[in-house]
Amino acid sequence: MANPGYGKRTVPDAPAAVDFSHLPAREGYVAAYVHRLPEGAAMDVKSLAKVLPLFGQQAIRSALNFLSRAGHLHRVRGLAATGDGGTRWVFRTFWSSEARDSAWWARFLGGDAHEAVSTSEPAPTPAAPPAPETPRTVAYRALARLGRVEPRLALSDADCRDLVDLVVPWLERGATTVSLMQAVTSGLPDAIHAPRGFVARRLRDKLPPLDASTPASEPDAAEPRLLGRLMPECTECGVPGRVGAFVGGLCRGCRTVTPPGAAVRNDSAESVGRLPARLMLRRFAYDAAVPADRAVRDGDARCR
Helix, strand or coil, rough: CCCCCCEEEEEECCCCCCCCCCHHHHHHHHHHHHHCCCCCCCCCHHHHHHHHCCCCCCHHHHHHHHHCCCCEEEEEEEEEEEECCCCEEEEEEEEECCCCCCCHHHHHCCCCCCCCCCCCCCCCCCCCCCCCCCCHHHHEEEEEEEEEECCHHHHCHHHHHHHEEEEHHHHCCCCHHHHHHHHHCCCCCCCCCCCHHHHHHHHHHHCCCCHHHCCCCCHHCCCCCCCCCEEEECCCCCCCCCCCCCCCCCCHHHHHHCCCCCCCCCCHHHHHHHHHHHHHHHHHHHHHHHCCHHHHHHHHHCCC
């Protein structure tokens, strides 16, 4: 999982049926894995390469760029407030199991990434909030996901039901499913012949003490408060820009292909893009931090 405020975000109105068979084998494999990740999971290249042993970092980066051009993901950054009165940048990756065109992404991100503006379909009726899951349900779901995180610890339905009683005390003592996964899957031996017994032993031996619970209201575990709108950035080079300036998640410089053997000019897209990018980030931070009435007054005295 990524730090609070970072990681994966799923766009609304995702289709129920998901099929990535139309994608190349590598990209379809990465897309299927990313689709199964929970909200807030790490989406950076290094994290994905660690859990997908078939591909290295360069292959994962190429696959993500392909999925971005195909309309499945878009990276954004936003200025967030910190607990000490300062600000910091947070980075998120929005994921869509259905390929979306650049116009859809522009509308979605232009709406502050809360929902995509649609004039063709009426707004759906809000559904009733789901009932909270019981600790036993959460425990079963965590055990069932073990096989996805670590194939050597894949459990059957009967195994999960039998081990639920060992997981519930973890939840009662403040452990999260993420910390539970880390405790069970870290430092594994080369061969595991009995996953059920191995998981049961670790759940008993690594049960946290009663005073180790962490309140959910601690500032470092809370979702940071965003200041202003989110700013899209290029999937390839990370340069930020305004909504609608990207096609397939790529900036104009990364969409330009240099012919083989052509000399590299001094005014390449990367060199000329650094200064505007820095100025854009400074302006974005200023607009997010300065009160609206002051920003309006200052607008008369400087060129926008």
